[in-house]
Amino acid sequence: MSARLEAQFAFLLEADKLRSVERQNLILDCSRRENSAEHSWHLALYALVLAPFAAPEVDVFRAIRMLLLHDLVEIDAGDHPITDEVDWEAVAKAEQAAAKRLFGLLPADQCAEFLDLWHEFEAAESRDAQFAKRVDHCQPIFQTLYGAAPLDWHIDVVRQNLFGGRAAALEQNLPEAFHHALSLLGEDTGYDCSRLSARLPFLNEADKLKLVTRASKLGDGSRHENSAEHSWHIMLYAWVLSEHSCGQVEVDRVLQMLLLHDLVEIDAGDAPIHGVIDPVALTALAAEELAAADRLFGLLPPDHGTPMRAIWEEFEAAESPDAVFAKSIDRVQPVLLNLLNGGGSWVDYDVSLPQLDARVGGKVSRGAPEVWTYVRAQVETWFREAGRL
Structure with a gap:
């Protein structure tokens, strides 16, 4: 089992590098370029919110899985904006090689699963892949057109696209x-877009999660991670490590919980597990998060926002097998980054090993004891060498 976990963590830690791949698009406040990890998280959220626009036969959660992994090849092959003059055949070959290397880090059965799903997305022939592709085409357009101060040439790219x-x-x-999109460009066609426009305020507001800085740093230590890319990374963690759950879980429900779980930080901010430990402060934070959930999920039509709010509440309660595993x-994930x-x-x-065991170990063990046993051995070595036992 340890060899299997070693392979799974090798992939998950390599995936961390996607956060360093910058895209052409700016985030919604136009303060910086978006990276491919937070982009992948936002696409997954788009797919969940735009589920009512999918054909009845589409499995939206298969599409979400495609979107979680579709850009991982950019770790090796880089991002290539559609406006670039590039050899697209060479890019395709580089991405194929990247897919084999990256997914090849996983155990053989998971490697085959991920490769098949990635190829399905690239081929765009199945209904699930076609829905995922539509989502991938939508998000950059609306992120630009709703941007606080979009660049003129970015608007031109949208029009050309x-x-x-x-x-x-x-x-x-x-x-x-x-x-x-045409209406936002000043070319209103009179088409009824109200079902879509009713959902975009939520998706646009969610973009602010890319601005919430967490205590954890990236694996290379270059900067602190943000909550959007963190959410993407732990969705990958949950998918890859789901077999180690101590209870029977529905992986797609776990993925939905982790997709949504940190949205309240847009209003309430991040609360580092080693930083906010006072009971009074924790009670106040819980109240802020409830108010944030009211506001944020209230931006959606009730028939959509209410079920999503219920999933968030289930995660917070940490009583169901799905929520227990999601919490673990x-x-x-921050332990591995550290x-x-x-x-x-x-x-x-200034965390000691007993503090880590108390604040983190118990929660991980509750949902995935084999995972904590594996990680704990590495953690103890680090704390011993650092003199923090």
């Missing part, structure tokens, strides 16, 4: 998105 580019297919496959995964970057938040907050 809609007329003759990849997004032109939206006119037939997701007409509400196509016509709403949320706790274990091991990579020389201690990270353990150094910042």
Whole structure:
């Protein structure tokens, strides 16, 4: 089992590098370029919110899985904006090689699963993949058109993309998105886009999660992670490590919990597990998060926002097998990052091994005891060498 976990963590830690891949698009406040990890998280959220626009036969959660992993090849092959003059055949070959290397880090059965799903997305022939592709085409368009101060040439790229580019297919496959984009460009066609426009305020507000800085640093220690890319990373963790759950879990429900769980930080901020330990402060924080959930999920139509709010509440309660496992995964990912970057938040907050066992170990063990047994052995070595036992 340890060999299997070693392979799984090798993949998950390599996936961390996707956060260093910058895209052409700016985040919604236009303060910086978006990275491919937080982009993948936002696409997963788009897919969940735009589920009512999918054909009845589409498995939205298969599409979400495609979107979680579709850009991982950029770790090796890089991002290539549609406006670049590139050899697309060479790019395709580089991405194929990247997929084999990256997914090849996983145990053989998971490697095959991930490769098949990635190839299905690239081929865009199945209904699930076609829905995922539509989502991938929509998000950059609306992120630009709703941007606080979009660059003129970015607007031009959107226009070109809609007329003759990849997004032109939206006119037939997701007409509400196509016509709403035209309206934002000042070319209102009179098409009824109200079902879509009622959901975009939530998706646009969710973009602010990319601005919430966490205590944990990236594996290379270059900067602190943000809550959007963290959510993407732990969704991958949950997917890969689900077999180690101590109870029977529905992986797609776990993924939905982790997709949504940190949205309240947009209003309430991040609360580092080693930083906020006072009971009074924790009670006040819980009240802020409840108010944030009211506001944020209230931006959606009730028939959509209410079930999503219920999933968030289930995660917070941590009583169902799905929520217990999701909580354990949320706790274990920063541990691995700290091991990579020389201690990270353990150094910042002067954490001892007994404190880590109490604050993190118990929660991880509750949902995934085999995972904590494996990780704990590495953790003890680090704390011993650092003199923090």
